[in-house]
Amino acid sequence: MEALRITLLVLLVLSSLLLIPLVLLHKGGGGGLSDMFGGGITSSAGSSGVAERNLNRITIGAVVFWAVVIVLLGLIERVA
Secondary structure, eight states: OHHHHHHHHHHHHHHHHHHHHHHHTSOOOSSTHHHHTTTTTTGGGOOOHHHHHHHHHHHHHHHHHHHHHHHHHHHHHHHO
């Protein structure tokens, strides 16, 4: 049981580190902090529609994986 817990913790750290750049790669929605740091200036030079959709899919998949790992860790902690 301890090996599974350690494996899930490693997966949680790796998926968390993967989510950070995935979220930061998204275009800003306009207004707010993204415009403060130059997001409004480069909005016309953003990625294409297909690339943005693929980035969304990858990000959603990573978030679902991250959430499943957290739930599994919680179940293991509750059983132990």
